[in-house]
Amino acid sequence: VKQDVAPPPEQPKEVAAQTEVIAPHKDLNQAPVPLKMERVGEHEVNVEMTAQITDIEIDKGKSYKAWTFNGEAPGPLVVVNEGDTINFTLKNMDPSIPHSMDFHAVHASPSKSFIDVMPNESGTFTYKASNPGVFMYHCGTKPVLAHIANGMHGVIIVKPKNGYPTDNQIDKEFVIVQNEWYKYNDLDDMTNGVPSQVVFSTKALKEGQPNTNGDTYSLKEKPLLAKVGDRIRIYVNNVGPNEVSSFHVVGTVFDDVYIDGNPANHYKGMQTVMLPASGGAVVEFTVVEEGSYSIVTHQFNHVQKGAAAIIKVTKD
Amino acid sequence: VKQDVAPPPEQPKEVAAQTEVIAPHKDLNQAPVPLKMERVGEHEVNVEMTAQITDIEIDKGKSYKAWTFNGEAPGPLVVVNEGDTINFTLKNMDPSIPHSMDFHAVHASPSKSFIDVMPNESGTFTYKASNPGVFMYHCGTKPVLAHIANGMHGVIIVKPKNGYPTDNQIDKEFVIVQNEWYKYNDLDDMTNGVPSQVVFSTKALKEGQPNTNGDTYSLKEKPLLAKVGDRIRIYVNNVGPNEVSSFHVVGTVFDDVYIDGNPANHYKGMQTVMLPASGGAVVEFTVVEEGSYSIVTHQFNHVQKGAAAIIKVTKD
Amino acid sequence: VKQDVAPPPEQPKEVAAQTEVIAPHKDLNQAPVPLKMERVGEHEVNVEMTAQITDIEIDKGKSYKAWTFNGEAPGPLVVVNEGDTINFTLKNMDPSIPHSMDFHAVHASPSKSFIDVMPNESGTFTYKASNPGVFMYHCGTKPVLAHIANGMHGVIIVKPKNGYPTDNQIDKEFVIVQNEWYKYNDLDDMTNGVPSQVVFSTKALKEGQPNTNGDTYSLKEKPLLAKVGDRIRIYVNNVGPNEVSSFHVVGTVFDDVYIDGNPANHYKGMQTVMLPASGGAVVEFTVVEEGSYSIVTHQFNHVQKGAAAIIKVTKD
Numbered sequence: 001v002k003q004d005v006a007p008p009p010e011q012p013k014e015v016a017a018q019t020e021v022i023a024p025h026k027d028l029n030q031a032p033v034p035l036k037m038e039r040v041g042e043h044e045v046n047v048e049m050t051a052q053i054t055d056i057e058i059d060k061g062k063s064y065k066a067w068t069f070n071g072e073a074p075g076p077l078v079v080v081n082e083g084d085t086i087n088f089t090l091k092n093m094d095p096s097i098p099h100s101m102d103f104h105a106v107h108a109s110p111s112k113s114f115i116d117v118m119p120n121e122s123g124t125f126t127y128k129a130s131n132p133g134v135f136m137y138h139c140g141t142k143p144v145l146a147h148i149a150n151g152m153h154g155v156i157i158v159k160p161k162n163g164y165p166t167d168n169q170i171d172k173e174f175v176i177v178q179n180e181w182y183k184y185n186d187l188d189d190m191t192n193g194v195p196s197q198v199v200f201s202t203k204a205l206k207e208g209q210p211n212t213n214g215d216t217y218s219l220k221e222k223p224l225l226a227k228v229g230d231r232i233r234i235y236v237n238n239v240g241p242n243e244v245s246s247f248h249v250v251g252t253v254f255d256d257v258y259i260d261g262n263p264a265n266h267y268k269g270m271q272t273v274m275l276p277a278s279g280g281a282v283v284e285f286t287v288v289e290e291g292s293y294s295i296v297t298h299q300f301n302h303v304q305k306g307a308a309a310i311i312k313v314t315k316d
Numbered sequence: 317v318k319q320d321v322a323p324p325p326e327q328p329k330e331v332a333a334q335t336e337v338i339a340p341h342k343d344l345n346q347a348p349v350p351l352k353m354e355r356v357g358e359h360e361v362n363v364e365m366t367a368q369i370t371d372i373e374i375d376k377g378k379s380y381k382a383w384t385f386n387g388e389a390p391g392p393l394v395v396v397n398e399g400d401t402i403n404f405t406l407k408n409m410d411p412s413i414p415h416s417m418d419f420h421a422v423h424a425s426p427s428k429s430f431i432d433v434m435p436n437e438s439g440t441f442t443y444k445a446s447n448p449g450v451f452m453y454h455c456g457t458k459p460v461l462a463h464i465a466n467g468m469h470g471v472i473i474v475k476p477k478n479g480y481p482t483d484n485q486i487d488k489e490f491v492i493v494q495n496e497w498y499k500y501n502d503l504d505d506m507t508n509g510v511p512s513q514v515v516f517s518t519k520a521l522k523e524g525q526p527n528t529n530g531d532t533y534s535l536k537e538k539p540l541l542a543k544v545g546d547r548i549r550i551y552v553n554n555v556g557p558n559e560v561s562s563f564h565v566v567g568t569v570f571d572d573v574y575i576d577g578n579p580a581n582h583y584k585g586m587q588t589v590m591l592p593a594s595g596g597a598v599v600e601f602t603v604v605e606e607g608s609y610s611i612v613t614h615q616f617n618h619v620q621k622g623a624a625a626i627i628k629v630t631k632d
Numbered sequence: 633v634k635q636d637v638a639p640p641p642e643q644p645k646e647v648a649a650q651t652e653v654i655a656p657h658k659d660l661n662q663a664p665v666p667l668k669m670e671r672v673g674e675h676e677v678n679v680e681m682t683a684q685i686t687d688i689e690i691d692k693g694k695s696y697k698a699w700t701f702n703g704e705a706p707g708p709l710v711v712v713n714e715g716d717t718i719n720f721t722l723k724n725m726d727p728s729i730p731h732s733m734d735f736h737a738v739h740a741s742p743s744k745s746f747i748d749v750m751p752n753e754s755g756t757f758t759y760k761a762s763n764p765g766v767f768m769y770h771c772g773t774k775p776v777l778a779h780i781a782n783g784m785h786g787v788i789i790v791k792p793k794n795g796y797p798t799d800n801q802i803d804k805e806f807v808i809v810q811n812e813w814y815k816y817n818d819l820d821d822m823t824n825g826v827p828s829q830v831v832f833s834t835k836a837l838k839e840g841q842p843n844t845n846g847d848t849y850s851l852k853e854k855p856l857l858a859k860v861g862d863r864i865r866i867y868v869n870n871v872g873p874n875e876v877s878s879f880h881v882v883g884t885v886f887d888d889v890y891i892d893g894n895p896a897n898h899y900k901g902m903q904t905v906m907l908p909a910s911g912g913a914v915v916e917f918t919v920v921e922e923g924s925y926s927i928v929t930h931q932f933n934h935v936q937k938g939a940a941a942i943i944k945v946t947k948d
């Protein structure tokens with residue numbers, strides 16, 4: 001990851017030490033290219049994503065020249081059906097580094113179908129999403145830690161063929177992703193340090209829903225919205241790269257939980273769900289009164305670093 | 317949390333740096349006020365707790381001016397029935413800082429029912445315990461990390477309406493809580509450091525049972541007591557604030573485990589139970605011979621910092 | 633653990649500081665003594681293991697004078713049947729420190745049956761393996777953290793009386809163990825530091841299968857082997873001593889998972905399994921195409937430190 005690091009000679013050493021932007025990324029801030037997704041058969045979809053370098057505001061006033069899928073970090077939400085074949089194309093707009101795609105949702109040979117796509121090239125891969133759930137995706141190019149920590153992660157939901165047994169109870173659905181940020185492109189801090197920020201983001205399940213990057217403030221300033229009495233479902237995934245999550249919503253209990261989003265992995269009445277790095281869940285709960293309900297990881301050092309989002313519940 | 321820090325001018329800088337006792341707490345060591353609990357209806361209880369500043373010995377010879385519920389850290393055990401309405405009063409005896417109460421066991425609007433109670437005031441809130449289990453409670457005043465890490469945490473058990481399927485096998489019941497201690501009231505160490513101590517405590521389920529604070533020695537010097545052949549149930553919760561727990565008892569296997577204490581989340585034959593921060597469980601096992609059985613988190617760096625408790629098993 | 637540390641006077645201080653080899657271990661590199669195992673009854677086995685000091689290459693060119701069971705770290709795999717009585721003998725070839733054995737698989741009094749065996753002595757203990765699963769074993773001599781982190785850990789599989797419901801689907805079976813290495817015999821680094829290496833090893837289930845130590849390279853250079861279409865079962869345990877694991881295999885989904893290896897704890901369709909320190913699992917999945925499939929913990933800072941193993945899948 002540190003290849004091609006060429007600090008501009010006119011900069012004093014202190015400034016150079018604080019940044020490790022790869023030289024060819026220096027003046028890059030590529031406008032987000034939208035995800036392309038098209039159903040081409042009853043059980044077949046085409047998905048096209050773009051690896052690109054885009055500035056993200058991860059904390060108030062703090063910009064991060066993220067390595068991204070489609071200019072978002074986490075990347076755009078992908079939703080398919082159980083059993084779908086995915087024809088996936090990755091376009092790599094990064095002028096300097098290869099990138100790749102590893103969907104946790106599919107069965108595929110990593111050394112054939114999750115392989116590097118070179119700068120300014122594109123690659124197409126086909127695989128099948130056989131298992132329902134809330135899966136992580138990420139760039140799998142080495143060092144994988146750097147590619148994930150710099151922003152190349154996201155969520156793919158595979159909708160279960162027969163739904164969830166609690167589908168008919170749900171009033172509102174949201175997607176929440178947890179990720180960490182480290183010192184900019186600093187593989188040593190990523191490997192041995194503690195996160196600088198731990199953050200949540202939401203991804204739109206349908207038009208009109210908010211869609212944010214992983215930052216410390218967006219979901220506090222513009223909360224998710226619900227009504228008194230709503231039964232809420234959250235599709236959640238902890239994309240890491242390093243930390244586990246103790247996922248919790250203040251003021252309620254998760255009445256139904258499906259670990260990794262598989263309908264067969266059904267828990268009841270949980271206060272907190274343990275998510276491994278890259279683990280997912282579907283959690284369902286009711287908000288009984290007006291007010292502000294915080295989503296957190298109950299590892300409160302991480303809340304201190306940003307990991308909180310608000311659901312605002314109103315009467316009408 | 318660092319507001320009002322006014323180190324006495326006569327102290328040398330080194331000493332001041334080691335302590336961050338809030339000025340109005342300097343000469344405070346409030347005698348523990350007992351928990352008040354009263355059943356006022358078949359499905360209704362009154363509970364009164366007190367936020368107070370009390371010295372706790374967390375390690376041999378090491379006193380911690382804890383922010384507490386009722387002068388204990390973890391705070392006193394609360395036990396209610398599934399479906400109970402709780403009329404909860406928090407009296408705040410802290411002269412300087414607001415405190416509050418967040419019960420993981422209830423459905424409530426956090427911004428209405430988990431709100432700050434000002435110094436020398438009290439607040440009453442009503443909510444319902446709809447889900448059975450072993451839940452964390454804690455002060456929810458910001459920064460929450462400081463309030464939990466300084467001692468404001470505890471356990472509320474909500475007894476399942478229809479019990480556990482293994483109720484009739486149980487001979488002895490204990491409550492065990494895991495928590496961490498950090499450098500005194502040092503929000504930076506709480507946020508970025510590693511725990512100074514990781515500890516267990518027990519809370520009395522009935523009169524005559526031991527009831528301890530979270531320290532490194534009490535449950536080693538005065539073990540929990542059981543008899544050969546006893547089937548033991550432990551209600552456990554890991555109140556954190558930051559670490560997860562790998563809960564284990566040496567010399568046995570948990571034959572029955574209920575994750576978060578919900579009878580529906582039934583596991584069999586586990587060596588170790590993964591508890592997220594704020595996660596709970598009911599674990600059941602048999603001790604087949606005389607001897608000393610250690611309770612640990614199998615994250616052994618934490619055992620090295622204090623996280624061990626002993627069950628002493630005798631013949632008669 | 634640091635008792636008897638007597639750095640040779642001729643060494644400069646810098647070198648002495650980098651090593652904390654216990655003086656009597658200085659010139660020791662005991663050749664591995666094979667595990668002895670013998671079935672002596674339908675439900676009774678004799679097992680003999682040896683505590684010994686043996687050099688292990690944990691990273692390319694990096695030797696670690698490990699405290700071991702039988703010259704391996706992790707120690708040799710032990711496989712018994714549910715309900716077996718184990719007559720266990722520990723021979724201690726370490727000339728200077730006591731060692732002991734704690735099998736997570738058994739019901740036993742720790743203060744009678746997991747006790748220290750003195751240098752150059754041996755001890756025999758009898759206990760029963762009542763629960764099926766994939767259990768950790770380890771030396772339980774104090775400080776336990778040092779004994780585990782220096783290499784005294786391993787896996788015992790207790791085969792379920794009635795098997796797993798998916799037994800007839802399985803084509804290949806492997807054992808994978810995750811462990812951490814720290815600065816050599818440095819109790820402070822073990823207690824407060826981060827791992828220097830996080831590694832996987834495999835243990836032979838039958839003759840001809842690979843059997844490796846926990847190192848950063850063996851399972852990358854000599855991958856586990858499978859065929860296209862194979863249904864693979866992995867018996868996995870995370871022996872720590874400190875870290876949890878987010879166990880994942882790239883390119884597939886675990887169709888069936890048995891937490892701690894108990895057939896009753898059956899999950900479906902998981903991308904990643906959360907293993908507490910000392911937690912185990914049986915995971916089953918299919919490899920659909922030729923190629924290289926990486927086994928990782930999805931806590932990618934640990935992959936950066938070595939935690940990856942490869943399954944090479946070929947057509948014929």
Ligand SMILES: [Cu+2]
Pocket residue numbers: 051067098099100139140141147152
């Ligand atoms: Cu990439």
Ligand SMILES: [Cu+2]
Pocket residue numbers: 102104136138278880882930
């Ligand atoms: Cu992955």
Ligand SMILES: [Cu+2]
Pocket residue numbers: 367383414415416455456457463468
């Ligand atoms: Cu408080």
Ligand SMILES: [Cu+2]
Pocket residue numbers: 248250298418420452454594
């Ligand atoms: Cu909480």
Ligand SMILES: [Cu+2]
Pocket residue numbers: 683699730731732771772773779784
């Ligand atoms: Cu030992």
Ligand SMILES: [Cu+2]
Pocket residue numbers: 564566614734736768770910
């Ligand atoms: Cu153990």
Ligand code: NA
Pocket residue numbers: 181182183189193194195196
């Ligand atoms: Na950092």
Ligand code: NA
Pocket residue numbers: 198243244245246297299302
């Ligand atoms: Na977390």
Ligand code: NA
Pocket residue numbers: 497498499505509510511512
């Ligand atoms: Na500390």
Ligand code: NA
Pocket residue numbers: 514559560561562613615618
């Ligand atoms: Na722990």
Ligand code: NA
Pocket residue numbers: 813814815821825826827828
């Ligand atoms: Na280290």
Ligand code: NA
Pocket residue numbers: 830875876877878929931934
């Ligand atoms: Na790990």
Ligand SMILES: [Zn+2]
Pocket residue numbers: 067098099100139140141147148152
């Ligand atoms: Zn990448």
Ligand SMILES: [Zn+2]
Pocket residue numbers: 253254255285286423446447
């Ligand atoms: Zn509810």
Ligand SMILES: [Zn+2]
Pocket residue numbers: 165263266
């Ligand atoms: Zn169900």
Ligand SMILES: [Zn+2]
Pocket residue numbers: 383414415416455456457463464468
């Ligand atoms: Zn508080």
